[in-house]
Amino acid sequence: MCNKEEVMTMIELAKKLEFSQPKEAARQYFLAAEALVQGAKENPKEEQKYLELAQRSFLRGRELKAKPAEIRKVTKSNGKTNFDSIGGLEDLKQEIRMKIIEPFKRPDLFRFYGKQAGGGILMYGPPGCGKSLIAKATANEAGANFIQVKSSDLKSKFVGETEKNIAELFESAREKQPTIIFFDEFEALGGDRTDAPAHDKSAVAQLLTEMDGMDTKDQQILLLAATNEPWSVDPALRREGRFGVNLFVPPPDEEARREILQLHLANRPTEELDYDELADITEGFSGADLKAVCEMATDIPLKESLNTGKKRLITQDDMNSAVKNTKSVLKQWFGKALEQVKRRKLEEDFSELVKEARKEEKAGCN
Ligand SMILES: Nc1ncnc2c1ncn2[C@@H]1O[C@H](COP(=O)(O)OP(=O)(O)OP(=O)(O)O)[C@@H](O)[C@H]1O
Numbered sequence: 144m145c146n147k148e149e150v151m152t153m154i155e156l157a158k159k160l161e162f163s164q165p166k167e168a169a170r171q172y173f174l175a176a177e178a179l180v181q182g183a184k185e186n187p188k189e190e191q192k193y194l195e196l197a198q199r200s201f202l203r204g205r206e207l208k209a210k211p212a213e214i215r216k217v218t219k220s221n222g223k224t225n226f227d228s229i230g231g232l233e234d235l236k237q238e239i240r241m242k243i244i245e246p247f248k249r250p251d252l253f254r255f256y257g258k259q260a261g262g263g264i265l266m267y268g269p270p271g272c273g274k275s276l277i278a279k280a281t282a283n284e285a286g287a288n289f290i291q292v293k294s295s296d297l298k299s300k301f302v303g304e305t306e307k308n309i310a311e312l313f314e315s316a317r318e319k320q321p322t323i324i325f326f327d328e329f330e331a332l333g334g335d336r337t338d339a340p341a342h343d344k345s346a347v348a349q350l351l352t353e354m355d356g357m358d359t360k361d362q363q364i365l366l367l368a369a370t371n372e373p374w375s376v377d378p379a380l381r382r383e384g385r386f387g388v389n390l391f392v393p394p395p396d397e398e399a400r401r402e403i404l405q406l407h408l409a410n411r412p413t414e415e416l417d418y419d420e421l422a423d424i425t426e427g428f429s430g431a432d433l434k435a436v437c438e439m440a441t442d443i444p445l446k447e448s449l450n451t452g453k454k455r456l457i458t459q460d461d462m463n464s465a466v467k468n469t470k471s472v473l474k475q476w477f478g479k480a481l482e483q484v485k486r487r488k489l490e491e492d493f494s495e496l497v498k499e500a501r502k503e504e505k506a507g508c509n
């Protein structure tokens with residue numbers, strides 16, 4: 144006899160097991176399908192409904208049995224972001240290791256050599272090149288708590304509220320040491336005071352107060368900030384002892400582009416791809432652009448499969464066509480950045496940015 148409730152439980156169970164135990168899930172789907180066929184015989188009035196459900200259950204079971212492991216892995220989250228999940232940026236990783244991670248892990252050693260931890264690091268560079276990613280990875284590598292604040296979220300229209308938000312933020316960081324506070328889109332908070340309306344200036348003032356007030360007890364709090372408009376960050380915030388260390392996060396070079404593409408395709412079913420060629424034709428792309436290319440290329444065979452029911456691997460042609468259809472904004476950003484930096488006479492402060500922008504300019508002329 145077919146018990147409808149039992150069958151539904153079987154299907155529920157099968158759904159839950161799809162990912163962790165696909166074989167068992169398939170078995171449950173087949174059993175459910177059998178029971179439903181029986182049910183169709185027993186309930187002539189609802190025969191059609193039973194048979195339809197049986198058919199779906201059977202097909203799902205067969206799909207699971209046929210699925211190669213690589214294709215299933217696609218949906219699995221790749222866990223924690225760490226330095227290995229970031230392509231390129233080797234110098235930056237090294238610098239962050241020395242300035243943040245090791246002092247966090249080995250405070251005694253650093254104290255022995257008279258090195259003081261603390262202060263803040265400002266990362267700047269074009270959009271989509273890994274600033275936010277590296278901040279998150281740093282916290283994981285250092286084994287620290289991570290408070291990420293979108294700088295605009297701290298700002299309030301109400302007088303006095305912004306200061307309160309910032310004070311509360313530092314308070315909760317103190318309670319949870321070791322902690323990294325990451326101010327994302329820092330230009331929104333630390334904007335140049337000469338440009339800002341009066342009540343906005345209070346945010347910078349409060350931040351300065353908090354930073355200057357950090358004492359030896361707060362050694363396990365580290366401040367990271369990121370911006371793609373470094374020229375509009377208040378110079379007072381970039382001074383020694385505050386966000387005194389400024390690190391440029393450059394666009395990926397050829398080697399890094401190859402790594403980023405490999406990282407983003409690692410769990411996807413691809414034919415053997417010519418990564419040297421792909422790294423070559425993606426010159427001028429950011430990490431985010433490369434990710435977009437991988438997504439777009441994956442969608443090509445995926446959409447086909449939805450229509451035809453047949454699966455095929457992601458090919459070099461899919462990648463090439465995705466590259467052709469992706470336009471990077473990096474060049475535009477470098478143009479604007481150079482203009483802003485020059486206008487404010489900040490070439491010395493952001494020399495690496497200027498160097499990279501000149502390189503882009505030259506590449507554009509060729
Ligand atoms: N070096 C990299 N390695 C791997 N993936 C990268 C890299 N750079 C960027 N990406 C991909 O691009 C996405 C966007 O990068 P991220 O958010 O770190 O950029 P950002 O520099 O913070 O940009 P923005 O200035 O716009 O905030 C990441 O989530 C990641 O998928």
Ligand SMILES: [Mg+2]
Pocket residue numbers: 274275276327328369
């Ligand atoms: Mg970001």
